[in-house]
Amino acid sequence: MEICTTKAAIRAQRQDWRNQGRRVVLVPTMGYLHEGHMSLVRAARANAGPEGRVIASIFVNPTQFGANEDLSTYPRDPERDTAMLRDAGVDALFIPEVSEVYAPNAQTIVDTSELSRILIGKLRPGHFRGVATVVTKLFNIIQPEAACFGEKDYQQLAVIRTMVRDLDIPVDVIGVPTVREADGLAMSSRNIRLTPADRAAAPVLNAALTEAEALAAEGTTASRIRSHVRARLDGEARADVQSVDIRDAETLAALSGPLAAPAVLLLAVRFGTVLLIDNRVLAPPPHSKEESP
Ligand SMILES: Nc1ncnc2c1ncn2[C@@H]1O[C@H](COP(=O)(O)OP(=O)(O)OP(=O)(O)O)[C@@H](O)[C@H]1O
Ligand SMILES: CC(C)(CO)[C@@H](O)C(=O)[O-]
Numbered sequence: 001m002e003i004c005t006t007k008a009a010i011r012a013q014r015q016d017w018r019n020q021g022r023r024v025v026l027v028p029t030m031g032y033l034h035e036g037h038m039s040l041v042r043a044a045r046a047n048a049g050p051e052g053r054v055i056a057s058i059f060v061n062p063t064q065f066g067a068n069e070d071l072s073t074y075p076r077d078p079e080r081d082t083a084m085l086r087d088a089g090v091d092a093l094f095i096p097e098v099s100e101v102y103a104p105n106a107q108t109i110v111d112t113s114e115l116s117r118i119l120i121g122k123l124r125p126g127h128f129r130g131v132a133t134v135v136t137k138l139f140n141i142i143q144p145e146a147a148c149f150g151e152k153d154y155q156q157l158a159v160i161r162t163m164v165r166d167l168d169i170p171v172d173v174i175g176v177p178t179v180r181e182a183d184g185l186a187m188s189s190r191n192i193r194l195t196p197a198d199r200a201a202a203p204v205l206n207a208a209l210t211e212a213e214a215l216a217a218e219g220t221t222a223s224r225i226r227s228h229v230r231a232r233l234d235g236e237a238r239a240d241v242q243s244v245d246i247r248d249a250e251t252l253a254a255l256s257g258p259l260a261a262p263a264v265l266l267l268a269v270r271f272g273t274v275l276l277i278d279n280r281v282l283a284p285p286p287h288s289k290e291e292s293p
């Protein structure tokens, strides 16, 4: 595995592969890798094909963290991450310093004007602007044919798909299903910072999502599903519920009535200082379109 810490080095590597006619698939991460990231690597490998190449990036992007967020305590272990990526057969790793990525007087941003201001964008103002800007930069630096992102960060995936569409960025965006711990908790780098008691309580998110799926299948309205889930999460004393939303799965438009098309239930819940997110796509009940007035 080639390890590149500069834009020039990863560009030169990419150019070699372009000259050889190879497809390149990117897996952008912030490091402290877990099985969810490895699943993105496997999806990238499958998409690249036997002749293609997979590039992973590790960059804890400061511009997507708010002033009072956890940039300084974000978990890091570059040696372990490098070994995991090498073992997984990644062909190159881009692992730059902040000063390599951002010019000191950088002033250009990429923003999805509506999507970045709803849901998590309300809880973390400026977050998606930072994500959209750094992902655009990674796309421009590496120029991959495709890039893989986790469905766990559902709104992030929607922001990236929208940005790629709106700016005609020639990258295929591939969404990868959420990988979970045995007890249902979505894997996340931040799980390591949960106290043992919070870690034991956190699977309530997955339990609530699973109950919501069953309610959706019975034809329950979006508002009722939302109320049920809110009460379920509020019943867990350690959970500080930040938001429970049901949205159209594609547009993220708000919903309240019967589900007539796929919807997504999005959760953001704090345990101590750790903000956990999770989501589930809810299928409408069978024949809902035909039966609804
Ligand atoms: N459990 C998971 N299953 C599948 N993909 C995941 C999972 N967790 C994260 N990803 C994806 O991995 C990529 C890198 O995410 P990141 O490095 O921020 O990890 P993370 O575990 O989401 O960390 P955080 O604690 O910051 O949310 C993103 O596309 C993200 O959606
Ligand atoms: C996409 C990303 C690598 C941009 O910094 C980050 O938001 C993440 O890890 O999900």
Ligand code: BAL
Pocket: 030, 064, 153, 156
């Ligand atoms: N996976 C999203 C990155 C963040 O929380 O900043």
